[in-house]
Amino acid sequence: MALHPDTLALVVRTDAHEGPVYTAGEDALYFTSVPAGGRSSIRRLDVATGEIVTVVEDANGANGMTMDREGRLVVCEQGSLGMPARITRRDPATGDAEVLVEHWEGRRLNSPNDVVVAADGAIWFTDPGYGHLQGFRPEPEVGDFVYRHDPATGELDVVADGFDKPNGLAFSPAQDVLYVTDSGANQGPGSFHPGRPHHVKAFDVVGGRRLAGERLFAVTAPGFPDGIKVDAAGRVYVSAASGVLVYSADGDRLGEIPVPGAVNFAWGPPGLLYITTDTAVWSAELGA
Numbered sequence: 001m002a003l004h005p006d007t008l009a010l011v012v013r014t015d016a017h018e019g020p021v022y023t024a025g026e027d028a029l030y031f032t033s034v035p036a037g038g039r040s041s042i043r044r045l046d047v048a049t050g051e052i053v054t055v056v057e058d059a060n061g062a063n064g065m066t067m068d069r070e071g072r073l074v075v076c077e078q079g080s081l082g083m084p085a086r087i088t089r090r091d092p093a094t095g096d097a098e099v100l101v102e103h104w105e106g107r108r109l110n111s112p113n114d115v116v117v118a119a120d121g122a123i124w125f126t127d128p129g130y131g132h133l134q135g136f137r138p139e140p141e142v143g144d145f146v147y148r149h150d151p152a153t154g155e156l157d158v159v160a161d162g163f164d165k166p167n168g169l170a171f172s173p174a175q176d177v178l179y180v181t182d183s184g185a186n187q188g189p190g191s192f193h194p195g196r197p198h199h200v201k202a203f204d205v206v207g208g209r210r211l212a213g214e215r216l217f218a219v220t221a222p223g224f225p226d227g228i229k230v231d232a233a234g235r236v237y238v239s240a241a242s243g244v245l246v247y248s249a250d251g252d253r254l255g256e257i258p259v260p261g262a263v264n265f266a267w268g269p270p271g272l273l274y275i276t277t278d279t280a281v282w283s284a285e286l287g288a
Contacts, residue, residue, distance in 0.1 A: 007285040008259065012050050016043075016276040018114075018227075019065030020266035021073065023092070029266065030055070030073060030092060032062045034278050038080045038136030042073070042095070045281060047268075056095040060086070061136065064114030064125075064168075064264070074100075074123055076112035078131050081138060085109040087125060087149065101125075101149050104156055107141040114168045114227070119175055120208055123149040124159070126166035126180065133188055146180060148209065159211045164197045168228035168264070170236070171205070172249070178203045179217060179236060181225035198224035200238060202251075217251045227264030231286075237273070239264055244275060244284070257284050 015034040019042075022029050029045040040063070042056040056062070061078035068074050072089050075097075079085030086109065087101040100123065102109065111131030116124050128144045131137025146160035146169065160166070164184025171178055184197035192198075199219040203211035223241025230236050234249035237257075244257040244265060261277040268274045273284045 008257070009283045009285075011047070011274065011281040011283050012045060012052065013280045014043075014045075014052055015278060016045075016281045017278055018063045018264050018276065019075070020264055020274055020276050020281075021065050021067050022266045022268045022274060023067065023071070024269065025071075029268070029274050029281065030065065031276055031281070032059065032065065035061060035063075035078075038078065038131070038134070042075070042090070044092070055092065056090070056097075060088075061111070061131070063112070066115050066117055068117045068123075069121065074115050074117060076115050076125060078111035078113075078137065079109075080136050085111050085127075085131065085137065087112055087115065087123060089151075100151060101147075101156055104142055104145075104147065104158070108138075110140045110142060110144065111137050113166070116169055116171060118171065118208065121151060122208070123151060124169060124178070125149070126163075126169055128163075128165040128167060128183075130165065146211075157209070159209075160203065160214075162214065163201075167226055168238075170228045170230050172230055173232055173234055175208070176205050178205050178211060179228055179230065181228050181238060183224040183226060185224040192223065200225055200228065200236070200247075218245075218247050218253070220245060227262075229265060229267065231267075237265065239275075244273070257286075259284070 016031045017034040019032040033041040064076040088097040110129040145158045167183040168181040182197035200217040202217040204213040220240045227239040236247040239262040243259040246254045265275040275282045
């Protein structure tokens with residue numbers, strides 16, 4: 001999949017870092033700002049007008065976000081040296097937050113990075129130790145795990161533990177496969193350690209609760225993978241250094257959306273992808 005430059009458009013220049021979530025009812029894109037000293041904000045872009053407002057000024061190091069079936073933002077808060085890392089659920093209109101997860105087996109989380117909500121309402125998220133590596137979180141008490149949280153029961157389970165730095169995650173259209181990026185090659189801002197993971201793993205989802213059949217899906221080049229999404233046809237999109245890489249469901253590389261510095265992205269209206277790059281929001285017309 002190759003895009004002609006005229007299918008890419010600059011939406012707005014702003015410090016859009018992570019967690020992009022598009023809501024059709026508002027024609028708005030929510031995102032988290034570039035963190036400074038472990039702090040970040042949650043902001044809202046009105047796509048029609050280009051107006052940006054801050055929904056939450058200090059969102060406890062918010063990073064990845066998604067939207068649940070009731071239209072609430074589910075947020076990965078990375079925390080700080082003085083505030084706990086956690087998963088929260090926020091009303092996008094008011095910014096009011098409800099804490100869903102702070103601990104696993106009595107031990108504090110590291111710095112949750114990305115999150116998805118399954119059809120059954122369960123919340124799946126990654127929890128790498130980047131906060132400690134970057135100096136704004138205490139020494140980890142748990143491993144770099146992938147978790148499943150059931151909001152109905154409060155149950156929190158580790159579903160994968162074989163990662164260096166689990167990062168983005170996404171389900172296949174039928175939610176029978178979970179894809180997880182491992183950005184272990186990035187051990188600090190601007191670093192790349194080629195001997196460490198920079199790949200995507202795929203797992204079979206068993207009974208909506210467990211993972212099995214771990215396998216290597218793709219190795220990204222150049223750079224390490226970050227955000228990941230899957231379209232209705234099962235194609236897998238992964239952000240990396242040169243843009244958004246596109247793979248078939250079999251792991252064959254189909255092409256690239258050339259947006260250097262792409263951090264994460266979100267589906268907009270049909271056929272449109274919104275991409276955050278730390279300095280701007282771009283849109284890409286895919287015809288997919």
